[in-house]
Amino acid sequence: MxxxxxxxxxxxxxxxxxxxxxxxxxxxxxxxxxxxxAIKSGDQKAxxxxxxxxxxxxxxxxxxxxxxRDLIKDCIQDVFIAIGxxxxxxxVSSIKSYLFKSLYREIIRRLKRDGRSKELQEGSFExxxxxxxxxxxKDHHREKLAKVQSGLKxxxxxxxxxxxxxxxxxxxxxxxxxxxxxxxKNTVAKLMSRAxxxxxxxxxSVILVLFSTF
Amino acid sequence: MVKYxxxxxxxxxxxxxFLSWVRYGDPEAEKFWKKWLTHYPHKEExxxxxxxxxxxxxYASDDAPSEKESIEMFETIVKGRQKxxxxxxxxxSQYIMRYxxxxxLGVGMxxxxxxxxxxxxxxxxxxxxxxxxxxxxxxxxxxIWLSDGTKVRLNAETVISYPEQFSNSLREVIxxxxxxxxxxxxxxKPFIVKSNGVETRVLGTSFNVKAYTGAGRVxxxxxxxxxxxxxxGLGEQSAMDxxxxxxxxxxxxxxxxxxxxxxxxxxxxxxxxxxxxxxxxLKDIFHEIERWYAVDIxxxxxxxxxxxxxxxxxxxxxxxxxxxxxxxxxxxxxxNDNKVKIK
Numbered sequence: 114m115x116x117x118x119x120x121x122x123x124x125x126x127x128x129x130x131x132x133x134x135x136x137x138x139x140x141x142x143x144x145x146x147x148x149x150x151a152i153k154s155g156d157q158k159a160x161x162x163x164x165x166x167x168x169x170x171x172x173x174x175x176x177x178x179x180x181x182r183d184l185i186k187d188c189i190q191d192v193f194i195a196i197g198x199x200x201x202x203x204x205v206s207s208i209k210s211y212l213f214k215s216l217y218r219e220i221i222r223r224l225k226r227d228g229r230s231k232e233l234q235e236g237s238f239e240x241x242x243x244x245x246x247x248x249x250x251k252d253h254h255r256e257k258l259a260k261v262q263s264g265l266k267x268x269x270x271x272x273x274x275x276x277x278x279x280x281x282x283x284x285x286x287x288x289x290x291x292x293x294x295x296x297x298k299n300t301v302a303k304l305m306s307r308a309x310x311x312x313x314x315x316x317x318s319v320i321l322v323l324f325s326t327f
Numbered sequence: 328m329v330k331y332x333x334x335x336x337x338x339x340x341x342x343x344x345f346l347s348w349v350r351y352g353d354p355e356a357e358k359f360w361k362k363w364l365t366h367y368p369h370k371e372e373x374x375x376x377x378x379x380x381x382x383x384x385x386y387a388s389d390d391a392p393s394e395k396e397s398i399e400m401f402e403t404i405v406k407g408r409q410k411x412x413x414x415x416x417x418x419x420s421q422y423i424m425r426y427x428x429x430x431x432l433g434v435g436m437x438x439x440x441x442x443x444x445x446x447x448x449x450x451x452x453x454x455x456x457x458x459x460x461x462x463x464x465x466x467x468x469x470x471i472w473l474s475d476g477t478k479v480r481l482n483a484e485t486v487i488s489y490p491e492q493f494s495n496s497l498r499e500v501i502x503x504x505x506x507x508x509x510x511x512x513x514x515x516k517p518f519i520v521k522s523n524g525v526e527t528r529v530l531g532t533s534f535n536v537k538a539y540t541g542a543g544r545v546x547x548x549x550x551x552x553x554x555x556x557x558x559x560g561l562g563e564q565s566a567m568d569x570x571x572x573x574x575x576x577x578x579x580x581x582x583x584x585x586x587x588x589x590x591x592x593x594x595x596x597x598x599x600x601x602x603x604x605x606x607x608x609l610k611d612i613f614h615e616i617e618r619w620y621a622v623d624i625x626x627x628x629x630x631x632x633x634x635x636x637x638x639x640x641x642x643x644x645x646x647x648x649x650x651x652x653x654x655x656x657x658x659x660x661x662x663n664d665n666k667v668k669i670k
Contacts, residue, residue: 157405160404160405160408161401164401164404168392168397168400169391169392172390172391172392173386173388173390173391176388176390177386177388182390186392186396186400189400190400190403190404190407191407193404193407193408194404194407194408194411195411198408198411235582237388238386239386239387239388240384240385240386240387241384241385241386241387242379242380242383242384242385243383243384243385244379244383254372254375254376254379257376258376258379258380258383261380269580269581270582271579271580271582272580276384277384277385277386280346280350280381280382280384281384281385281386283350283351293524294524295523295524296501296503296521296522296523296524297503297540299540300523300524300540303540303541305341306341309337309340309341310337312337313335313337
């Protein structure tokens with residue numbers, strides 16, 4: 114799991130250690146809109162850069178909707194092939210959310226085309242709290258984190274999706290709204306704050322129960 | 328600095344500036360938070376926990392393409408793009424043909440028709456569309472007519488957005504809140520209402536869309552014709568066709584879509600300035616009254632909000648409605664400007 118994160122330059126490992134995992138890449142300092150322009154003008158290095166950077170995230174995202182690995186791979190290929198050709202007039206300000214959304218559409222389109230819509234799962238978006246690599250070592254901290262971990266299971270798939278997109282994928286509310294086909298980012302903010310509130314309540318109530326048994 | 332003094336673990340987890348430190352390692356933010364901790368050392372535990380939570384969230388599934396797969400896929404992509412590039416060049420030459428056709432237009436119409444009929448999928452660049460937004464605050468209802476002749480009645484606290492002119496292929500509007508549509512029939516231009524991720528598609532009919540933000544659900548009820556409802560995010564299986572007196576209820580949390588029958592007299596009473604409840608809980612009723620009369624209702628803790636009531640009020644003033652409810656539910660109320668207190 115950890116090794117996957119290394120491809121995302123904004124990932125935890127970077128933030129914590131301050132290490133640059135990527136060799137210095139000219140595209141790193143460019144905005145998404147600029148990289149997008151470069152790809153559209155036929156720059157294969159730019160294409161390879163975003164491919165390397167987002168492949169694992171895209172694949173993991175695809176796995177939430179179907180277990181068919183080959184299908185996910187085919188769909189990712191088609192999404193990258195279509196960049197700059199479909200929607201050729203639109204500029205893209207967030208490549209990652211654009212890729213997520215396109216992949217989701219492509220998976221649906223394919224399954225529908227092949228008459229296999231039944232294979233489409235409701236996005237599962239199981240969340241896990243990485244306690245092992247956490248810096249918190251004290252036992253009572255670990256216990257609290259374990260409660261959060263079990264609380265995550267009580268959330269709805271939509272809430273889990275928002276949490277993963279926000280905390281793991283690093284998408285903004287606007288971008289999450291785009292990926293999930295929600296009109297307004299406020300709706301995303303509400304989903305999120307309700308999820309956090311639930312986690313808070315669950316952790317508190319579990320603690321109370323523990324106290325009352327003594 | 329003081330702002331964060333009373334934050335608990337979860338407030339930190341939600342805080343954007345905190346996240347720019349723990350998630351993205353922003354140097355400015357890091358400097359701030361380290362300094363902050365020296366002022367509030369007793370918060371260190373909370374900060375550590377919040378940091379572990381915010382940076383520890385991850386996908387439970389762990390599958391990724393192997394190195395070999397990754398390379399093979401990229402090769403396929405590059406080849407695929409080369410192929411599309413060649414096809415694109417062919418399309419460009421078709422474009423030139425089309426402009427040639429437009430030139431010939433100056434000479435004779437017949438030539439234009441010949442060329443344009445060869446064009447199987449004409450690529451027409453549409454001019455940027457100007458969108459109009461109309462908003463009803465609480466306590467206000469209104470009726471608008473769209474450019475195609477469709478009539479839309481908007482309930483209170485509702486926002487509708489629509490293009491000044493519809494495109495050539497479809498008529499698309501966006502609604503947040505509640506609206507009743509009487510759609511002008513046009514077989515070639517489907518009419519689409521988007522609301523909280525739910526799409527309602529029709530050719531010409533009458534139906535009601537209720538999609539208040541925060542309600543957690545969208546309701547689409549049909550009075551005439553046939554309507555197709557799709558929830559975005561679930562794909563084709565979530566499409567549902569509705570006939571008159573059928574209603575689709577989409578739960579936005581579970582993403583379940585359910586078909587129920589409905590009573591137009593009740594659901595659509597708002598169109599005729601009639602406030603109508605049928606076995607609604609006090610909670611729902613108060614909510615409706617807030618929206619209807621543009622007031623805020625404060626309910627005392629002794630009131631059981633789950634008891635349900637039925638009633639019809641035709642264009643009655645607020646105090647008359649409250650009097651009837653108060654008598655039945657045994658509460659007392661005071662009205663001060665737009666504040667209602669219930670005890």
